[in-house]
Amino acid sequence: MNPTIKDVAQRAGVSVGTVSRVLAKNKTVNEDIRTKVEATIEAIGYRPNILGRSLRLAKTDIIGLVVPDITNPFFAELAKHVEMLASAEGYSVLLANTHDDPEAEKQQIETLLGRLPAGLILVPVSNSLVDNLVIGTRTVTVDRPLSGHALVAVDNRQGGYLAADHLLSLGHRRIGYISGPGTTEVSSERRDGFLRRLDAFRETHGGEYIAPQIVEGHFDYRSGEELGKQLLMQPAATRPTAIATSSDQQAIGLLRAAGDMGVRVPNDLSIVGFDDIPLASLVQPRLTTIRQPIDEMARLALEGVLGSHALEEEYKLQPVLMRRGSCTSPSAP
Amino acid sequence: MNPTIKDVAQRAGVSVGTVSRVLAKNKTVNEDIRTKVEATIEAIGYRPNILGRSLRLAKTDIIGLVVPDITNPFFAELAKHVEMLASAEGYSVLLANTHDDPEAEKQQIETLLGRLPAGLILVPVSNSLVDNLVIGTRTVTVDRPLSGHALVAVDNRQGGYLAADHLLSLGHRRIGYISGPGTTEVSSERRDGFLRRLDAFRETHGGEYIAPQIVEGHFDYRSGEELGKQLLMQPAATRPTAIATSSDQQAIGLLRAAGDMGVRVPNDLSIVGFDDIPLASLVQPRLTTIRQPIDEMARLALEGVLGSHALEEEYKLQPVLMRRGSCTSPSAP
DNA sequence: TTGTCAACATGAAACGTTTCATCGTCCGGA
DNA sequence: TCCGGACGATGAAACGTTTCATGTTGACAA
Numbered sequence: 210m211n212p213t214i215k216d217v218a219q220r221a222g223v224s225v226g227t228v229s230r231v232l233a234k235n236k237t238v239n240e241d242i243r244t245k246v247e248a249t250i251e252a253i254g255y256r257p258n259i260l261g262r263s264l265r266l267a268k269t270d271i272i273g274l275v276v277p278d279i280t281n282p283f284f285a286e287l288a289k290h291v292e293m294l295a296s297a298e299g300y301s302v303l304l305a306n307t308h309d310d311p312e313a314e315k316q317q318i319e320t321l322l323g324r325l326p327a328g329l330i331l332v333p334v335s336n337s338l339v340d341n342l343v344i345g346t347r348t349v350t351v352d353r354p355l356s357g358h359a360l361v362a363v364d365n366r367q368g369g370y371l372a373a374d375h376l377l378s379l380g381h382r383r384i385g386y387i388s389g390p391g392t393t394e395v396s397s398e399r400r401d402g403f404l405r406r407l408d409a410f411r412e413t414h415g416g417e418y419i420a421p422q423i424v425e426g427h428f429d430y431r432s433g434e435e436l437g438k439q440l441l442m443q444p445a446a447t448r449p450t451a452i453a454t455s456s457d458q459q460a461i462g463l464l465r466a467a468g469d470m471g472v473r474v475p476n477d478l479s480i481v482g483f484d485d486i487p488l489a490s491l492v493q494p495r496l497t498t499i500r501q502p503i504d505e506m507a508r509l510a511l512e513g514v515l516g517s518h519a520l521e522e523e524y525k526l527q528p529v530l531m532r533r534g535s536c537t538s539p540s541a542p
Numbered sequence: 543m544n545p546t547i548k549d550v551a552q553r554a555g556v557s558v559g560t561v562s563r564v565l566a567k568n569k570t571v572n573e574d575i576r577t578k579v580e581a582t583i584e585a586i587g588y589r590p591n592i593l594g595r596s597l598r599l600a601k602t603d604i605i606g607l608v609v610p611d612i613t614n615p616f617f618a619e620l621a622k623h624v625e626m627l628a629s630a631e632g633y634s635v636l637l638a639n640t641h642d643d644p645e646a647e648k649q650q651i652e653t654l655l656g657r658l659p660a661g662l663i664l665v666p667v668s669n670s671l672v673d674n675l676v677i678g679t680r681t682v683t684v685d686r687p688l689s690g691h692a693l694v695a696v697d698n699r700q701g702g703y704l705a706a707d708h709l710l711s712l713g714h715r716r717i718g719y720i721s722g723p724g725t726t727e728v729s730s731e732r733r734d735g736f737l738r739r740l741d742a743f744r745e746t747h748g749g750e751y752i753a754p755q756i757v758e759g760h761f762d763y764r765s766g767e768e769l770g771k772q773l774l775m776q777p778a779a780t781r782p783t784a785i786a787t788s789s790d791q792q793a794i795g796l797l798r799a800a801g802d803m804g805v806r807v808p809n810d811l812s813i814v815g816f817d818d819i820p821l822a823s824l825v826q827p828r829l830t831t832i833r834q835p836i837d838e839m840a841r842l843a844l845e846g847v848l849g850s851h852a853l854e855e856e857y858k859l860q861p862v863l864m865r866r867g868s869c870t871s872p873s874a875p
Numbered sequence: 876t877t878g879t880c881a882a883c884a885t886g887a888a889a890c891g892t893t894t895c896a897t898c899g900t901c902c903g904g905a
Numbered sequence: 906t907c908c909g910g911a912c913g914a915t916g917a918a919a920c921g922t923t924t925c926a927t928g929t930t931g932a933c934a935a
C-alpha cells in the first residue's frame with residue numbers, strides 16, 4: 210500500500226504529530242526538522258490519505274452539484290464553470306441528475322449528504338421535497354428558489370421585460386409568448402416581466418394594444434417546436450409577428466417549427482430566446498436572446514458555498530439583451 | 543453529531559461488531575438480535591458513516607468521470623447515462639474536465655485517484671501523459687484509446703464507411719470531407735473508413751471517380767463553420783455537392799456556413815454528421831448522421847469498471863446511419 | 876456428568892489522519 | 906544555583922467503520 214504518515218515519521222525520526230504539523234504548513238515547527246520531514250516526504254513519495262483526514266475532520270473537500278439534467282446546455286455550462294472554479298480551489302465536484310423528479314432529487318441529495326460534502330449547489334426541481342437540509346451543509350440554490358436557502362439567479366422579471374421591450378421597440382404589436390411550465394417560479398417571473406412591459410405599453414398606446422398570445426410547456430426543444438407550431442398555424446392575419454420564449458431551447462425548437470412551415474425568420478417572424486446558450490449564436494439565423502451570466506452565477510454559488518461569511522438571502526444578477534439575427538421590424542402587412 | 547454504530551450497539555445492548563454484521567446483511571446472526579438491532583437503527587435514525595467505512599476498506603463507492611468538456615453534448619450525454627446507471631448501483635460520480643489539455647488531465651486524474659475511486663471512466667486527451675494508472679484503479683477509456691487500457695468505442699472506420707456509402711449511393715461524386723484533428727485516432731479512423739469506401743468505388747467506377755476534398759480542424763461548431771466556408775467558397779462547378787463531417791457539431795457549423803452563403807441544404811449540398819447528438823434532429827433541416835449508441839457505451843464502460851471479470855482489450859460497437867433531411871441526390875448540373 | 880461441537884456474540888485491533896494535553900529542553904533573570 | 910517560561914516535539918486519543926481471533930452458551934452424545 211501507499212506510504213502513510215507513520216512511515217514518514219519513522220523514517221525522519223520524528224513523531225506523526227510533527228509530520229502532520231509540517232503538512233498543515235502554518236504552525237510552529239523547527240526549521241531543521243521541517244526540511245528533514247519535507248525531504249523524506251519527497252523521498253518516499255508520500256501522499257496524504259484523504260479518507261483518513263476526512264474522517265478525522267468529519268468533512269470532505271467535495272462539492273455536490275445537483276441539476277435536473279446535465280444534457281441541458283444551460284446546466285452543462287453551469288457544471289463546467291463550477292467544476293473549473295472548484296478544482297482550482299482543490300475541491301472536487303460530485304454530479305447528480307434529478308430528471309425533474311422530486312423523488313429522485315430527494316434520493317440523490319440524501320446519498321450526497323451522506324458523503325459529508327463541503328457544500329451543495331442545487332438546482333431544485335419544481336415542487337421539491339427537500340427543505341430541511343439547511344442544517345449541517347452549506348447550500349446554495351441556483352436558477353430556481355427553494356425556501357430557506359440562498360439563491361443565485363438572474364433577475365427573471367427584468368429578463369422578460371427586456372424581451373418585450375425589444376420587440377415593442379422594433380414595432381411588433383401582435384406578439385406571442387412561449388412560457389415554461391406554470392408551476393415553476395422562473396417561468397412565471399419571466400412571463401410576469403414580459404407582461405408588465407406590455408401593460409405599460411397599453412397605458413401609453415392603448416389604441417394599438419393587442420393582447421399577447423400565450424402558450425405554456427416545458428423548457429426543452431421539443432416543447433418549443435410543438436407550441437411554436439400551435440402558434441404559427443393561424444392565418445397570417447392573426448399570427449404573431451414576433452414570439453418570445455422562456456428558453457433558448459424552446460426558441461430553437463420554434464425556429465425549427467417555423468422552418469418546417471415555411472415561415473421565414475426574421476422576415477415573417479422575430480424570435481427572442483432566453484439564456485444565451487452557446488448554440489444560440491450558431492443556429493440559423495443567430496438567436497437574439499436574453500443572456501444569463503452563467504460564469505458569474507457559478508462563481509457566486511461557489512463562493513457562497515465555500516466562503517466563510519454568512520449567506521445572503523439572494524444574489525440577483527442582471528440579464529442582458531443580446532441582439533442578433535432573429536429579430537427585425539415586422540414587414541408591412 | 544449523527545448517531546454512530548456505537549450508539550446503536552449500546553442502545554440495543556449488543557456489541558458494535560454485531561451491529562456491523564447486521565448491516566452487512568449476509569452473515570450469521572441470531573434472528574431476535576437482528577430484529578432488535580434493526581429496530582434501534584430505525585428508532586434513532588442511524589445512517590452508516592461512509593467515511594469510516596471507506597477508510598477501513600481502503601476504497602470508496604465513487605466513480606471518476608474525466609471528459610474533455612462537459613459542455614460538449616456528446617460528453618454530456620455520456621455523463622448523464624453514466625451517472626444514472628452508477629447511482630442506480632449506489633455509486634456516485636465525480637466529474638472532471640480536462641479542456642483537452644494534457645497537463646490539466648494529469649492534474650485532474652491525480653487528485654481523482656487520491657480519492658481512491660472504485661473506478662475511473664476516462665475520455666483521454668489527444669496526447670495524454672497518463673499511462674501508468676492501470677495500477678490500483680480499474681480504468682476504462684471511452685471514445686478515444688489510451689495504450690494499456692480497455693476501450694469502449696464505436697467502430698469509427700465503419701462509421702466513416704457508412705457515411706461515404708450513403709453519399710455515393712445517392713449519386714454524389716464531388717464529395718468533401720471535414721476531418722477532426724489529425725492527431726487523434728478517432729479522426730483518422732473515421733477518415734480512413736470514409737476513404738476506404740471511396741477507394742472501393744474507384745475500383746469499380748474508375749471513370750466517374752473524383753478525388754475528395756479534405757479539410758481538417760477541431761470537432762467543434764466553430765471549426766465546422768470555418769472549414770465549411772472554405773469548402774463552399776468555390777465556383778459551383780467544382781464545389782462539392784455533398785460534405786461529410788466527423789462530428790455533428792462540425793456539421794451544424796457547416797449548416798450555418800451554408801445558410802450564410804446562400805447554399806441550400808439539401809438541394810445544393812448534402813451533409814452527413816457523426817454522433818447523433820440530440821440537437822441533430824432539431825436543426826433545420828434535420829441532420830442525417832452516423833449514430834453512436836452512447837447509452838450502450840456508458841453501460842459497457844460502467845460494467846467494465848464495476849464488474850469483477852477481467853477487462854477486455856476493446857469493446858467495439860456498431861454505428862448506424864440515421865437518414866434524415868440533410869441529404870438528397872445531387873441536382874442535375 | 877462430562878466432553879465436543881456448532882452457533883453465534885464479543886472485544887480489540889486496524890485503517891490514516893488531526894489535535895490536545897503533556898513533557899523536555901534551553902535560556903534568561905534573580 | 907535555581908526557577909519560570911517559552912518553544913516546540915511527543916504520545917495518545919479520537920473519528921466510525923470492519924474483521925478476526927477469542928469467548929460464551931447451549932445442545933447433544935457418550
